[in-house]
Amino acid sequence: PQLRMAGFDHLLITGKAEKPVYLLIRDGVIEILDASHLWGKDTFETQSQIRADHGDDDIESLVIGKAGENLVRFANIRTGMKSAAGRTGMGCIMGSKNLKAIAARGTMDIEFTDPEKLLEYCKEMVDMVMKNRYSRAAQKWGTLIIYSATNTTGLIRTRNFQLNQLEDGEDIEPEEMDKYTLGMASCYGCPIGCRHRYKLTHGSYAPLYGEGPEYTSLGAFGTMVDCRKMETILVANHLVNKYGLDTVETGGLIAWAMELYEKGIITEKITNGLKLEWGNEEVLFELIRKITFREGFGDILADGFKTAISKIGKESAYYAIHVKGLSNIHSDERPTPSLALGIATSTRGADHLRSRPAIDLYGLPEDFLEEIYGAPVSSDYRSYDGKSRMVWWQELLYAVTDSLGICKYQTVFIAVHAPKWEEFSRLIYLVSGMEFTNSQLMEVGERIYTLERMINNREGFTRKDDKLPERYFKEATPIGLPRVKNKKIDKVKFEKMLDEYYILHGWDNNGVPTQQILQKLGIEETQSHII
Numbered sequence: 001p002q003l004r005m006a007g008f009d010h011l012l013i014t015g016k017a018e019k020p021v022y023l024l025i026r027d028g029v030i031e032i033l034d035a036s037h038l039w040g041k042d043t044f045e046t047q048s049q050i051r052a053d054h055g056d057d058d059i060e061s062l063v064i065g066k067a068g069e070n071l072v073r074f075a076n077i078r079t080g081m082k083s084a085a086g087r088t089g090m091g092c093i094m095g096s097k098n099l100k101a102i103a104a105r106g107t108m109d110i111e112f113t114d115p116e117k118l119l120e121y122c123k124e125m126v127d128m129v130m131k132n133r134y135s136r137a138a139q140k141w142g143t144l145i146i147y148s149a150t151n152t153t154g155l156i157r158t159r160n161f162q163l164n165q166l167e168d169g170e171d172i173e174p175e176e177m178d179k180y181t182l183g184m185a186s187c188y189g190c191p192i193g194c195r196h197r198y199k200l201t202h203g204s205y206a207p208l209y210g211e212g213p214e215y216t217s218l219g220a221f222g223t224m225v226d227c228r229k230m231e232t233i234l235v236a237n238h239l240v241n242k243y244g245l246d247t248v249e250t251g252g253l254i255a256w257a258m259e260l261y262e263k264g265i266i267t268e269k270i271t272n273g274l275k276l277e278w279g280n281e282e283v284l285f286e287l288i289r290k291i292t293f294r295e296g297f298g299d300i301l302a303d304g305f306k307t308a309i310s311k312i313g314k315e316s317a318y319y320a321i322h323v324k325g326l327s328n329i330h331s332d333e334r335p336t337p338s339l340a341l342g343i344a345t346s347t348r349g350a351d352h353l354r355s356r357p358a359i360d361l362y363g364l365p366e367d368f369l370e371e372i373y374g375a376p377v378s379s380d381y382r383s384y385d386g387k388s389r390m391v392w393w394q395e396l397l398y399a400v401t402d403s404l405g406i407c408k409y410q411t412v413f414i415a416v417h418a419p420k421w422e423e424f425s426r427l428i429y430l431v432s433g434m435e436f437t438n439s440q441l442m443e444v445g446e447r448i449y450t451l452e453r454m455i456n457n458r459e460g461f462t463r464k465d466d467k468l469p470e471r472y473f474k475e476a477t478p479i480g481l482p483r484v485k486n487k488k489i490d491k492v493k494f495e496k497m498l499d500e501y502y503i504l505h506g507w508d509n510n511g512v513p514t515q516q517i518l519q520k521l522g523i524e525e526t527q528s529h530i531i
Contacts, residue, residue, distance in 0.1 A: 001188055002060040005106030013099065022050070022061075022101035027108055035100040042066060042242045043078040050103050061103040065244025067292045068095035073304040074249035078241065082195065082211035083187070086246045087326060088348055089304075118430040125410070125419055125427070126191045132415035138194040139184060141174035143215040146414075148173060150331065151223070154480015155361075157330040158223045159278055160255040161321050161469075164332040164477040164484070166223045176230040185211060192409060198234060205235045213237040213247075219330025220251020225258060226278035236284055243292040252327030253301045253308070254287050259319050266312060272296035321469050323350035324461065333468075334477050335487035336360065338387035341497055345391065345466045347452040354398060357390040358414045372412065372420075382483065384493045388500035396445030400424060403448065447521045450505065450513050454526070463511040466498060 003011075007028040020035040038046050043065040051059050060079060067075035068091035075091030076084040085091075094100075112118050129135055137145045150156045154165040166172075177196055186193035200208040213221075213233050221227060221236035240247050254276075260266045261276035268275065272290075274283050274297065290298025300308050305322045321328050326349020333340040338360045339352070346354040360381045369377040369386075373393050377386030394412075397420070401411050404424065412418050419427075421438040429435050436444070456465075468489060476488040502509060506517030518524040 002058070002104040002106050004110060005108050006104045007106065007108050008104075011102065013097065016096065017098040020098050020100050022099065022103060024054070025102070025104040025106075027106055035098075038100045039069065040066070043244050044081070044242060046101055047079070050101060054103075054105075056105055059103050059105045061101045063101040063244070064091040064094045064099075065242060065292075067244045068092060069100075070292065070294050070302070071095050072245065072291060072294070072302045073307075074246040076244050076246050078244050080211070081197075081209075082214075082237075082241050084241075084244075084246070087248065087351060089246075091244050112431055113433040114430050118427075121426060121430055125423060128417065128419060128423070129410050129415075130191055132417055134415050135192050135409065138192050138409070141177065142184070142194040142196050142212075144174035144177060144196075144213070144218055146215045147218055152481075154477060154484045155332050155335065156219065156223050157255075157321070157328075157332050159226050160224060160259040160319065161332075161471055161475075162259065163479060164334070165479045166226075166228070167479075169223070169228060171228050172218060172222050172230050172233060180230070180234060182209075187407065190407065190410075194409070200231060200234055203231060203235070205238070208235065208238055210234065210238040210241065212241070216329050217247045217251075220247050220255075221284065222330075224251050224255035224330050225284055227281055227284060228279065229281070232281040232284065235281075236288060239285060239288045243288070245288065245292060248329050249304065249327045250288060250291060251330070252321060253291075253305065254284060256305070256316075256320050257287070257297075257301065260312070260316050263319070265316055265319075270297060270300075270312070318470060321350075321471070323468065324348070324465055326350050328352075328469075332477065334472055334475075334489055335480075335484040336381050337384045337489065337494065337497060338381065338390050340468055340472060340489050340494070341387060341501060342391045342394070344468050344494075345395075345498070345501060347449070347456055353408060355391045355395040356413065357387075357394045359412065359416055360387070360390060362416070364416065368416075372416075382487065384490070384497050388497045388504060392501055392504040395449050396442050397421070399445040399448040399452075400441055403444075404428070443521065446505070446517075447523060450507075450517060450521060451523065451526070453505075453507065453511070453513060457512050461511075463498070463502075463509070466511055468494070 006025045020039040021032050022035040024031045024033055038049055043063050046063040047061045050061050051057050062077050062079050071092050073089045073092055075089060076086045077090045077094060078084050151166055151169055156165060158166045180198040182197045182199055184193045185195040185197050195211050197211050200206050217237045218233055221233045240250055258276045258278055276283055287298060290296055291302045294302050300311050304325055305320045306325045309317045309320060323343050328343055328350035329352055338357050342355040343350040363379050366379045373389050375389050377390055397411060410419060412420055421441050425436045425441050472489045473491045476486045477484055502511055507513050
């Protein structure tokens, strides 16, 4: 909240500094300061040094680590011990600008339309969020609680994409964190507190303190690379946080490389002598380091899937699990068409946080689902019926809540009885005085998502890019519960679902927004080539 209390809602940064700099923002004043002494420091050291330089422990900073400095394509922007602006390489962008950090400290008041009613309404929303069982479970085990359900069912990528369940994976169950956790922490103002703070007391990296790991890191450095020790995951989680790497992209690329090595597509000649064997934790740690510093084989992986494929060879492309160049998390969507459509159509690649209708997995009554989504939706998560509507609806909701800075776990993501359009409309009014009906707020979400789509269209993305990895269509899930075993995505049904999805958005058959939808949204003058 320090940026807002310093008087700014958003920052737009253009240009490039001649030498390393950082921004210091205090109560309406922005300074550009020399960062030569910060360049080369990791994400933890950088934040500590900025606080020490200004004698203020309340300064909060967005920083890059060595991965951002070295222009790793999936470097993150970091704050605190584990929070990240992740997935799309924003740390690389900061590094390209020689911008090491953005530090903020504010003491200014924030004005609200009706502070007393806002406080009361926030209490109501907290009660709504905390009534669901997931929130209460997350208070004890964090997002790791999801692993128990997905692995038992058979919805979890293992050994890159060879299996959909980690057998004998008890040592990375959420209860294992009881051995390491120091307690739970929250993001600012959150009632749930799903972040583990942990301490590792033995091993070559001890003593080690950190936050996490999230469910995605458990998969990235656990199931996808077949590492079955929580300690391994904790160390890898610490390293990517320290260096400023995206956890999903790092794990996805390493898992892909391990499968290529297993199949003989790459050898120790290209890996600089590293034996990329499943479950080899030392190789995992070394590859994280090599990616960060762009050394040897790590330099090939540091530019992401598309560039790495061009360097390794076309034969490697089939085994790369990505959409639009962005790695998928460790979930296996072959039995779940709605989740598969979501990652295929996401504006920034295989990103579950753009549209995932996780409640599809619950088998809820169809009349209840129709009440949420406004039209018939099948209650069977294996069905294709109505699933395009689920994805479309979730996209609009997440576009709005992302703009508000609200966590997915306080929306209809994994909890059914969570805040929806009505609650967010009320919240916006009490904060800003702006009034929206439910349909008007949905239109805001549609406008945001359509503008994102126009940017993608400008860059050449069309229907041809709203696709899944070929393995989703060709390889069936080999194990898991009977409901998910031997499942793959039907290509004909997928294309039909994609047609329905485009119609809901008001886009043409090639995935380009029509003039009619642009006029409806009031952006007909905003042509994609000038965005």
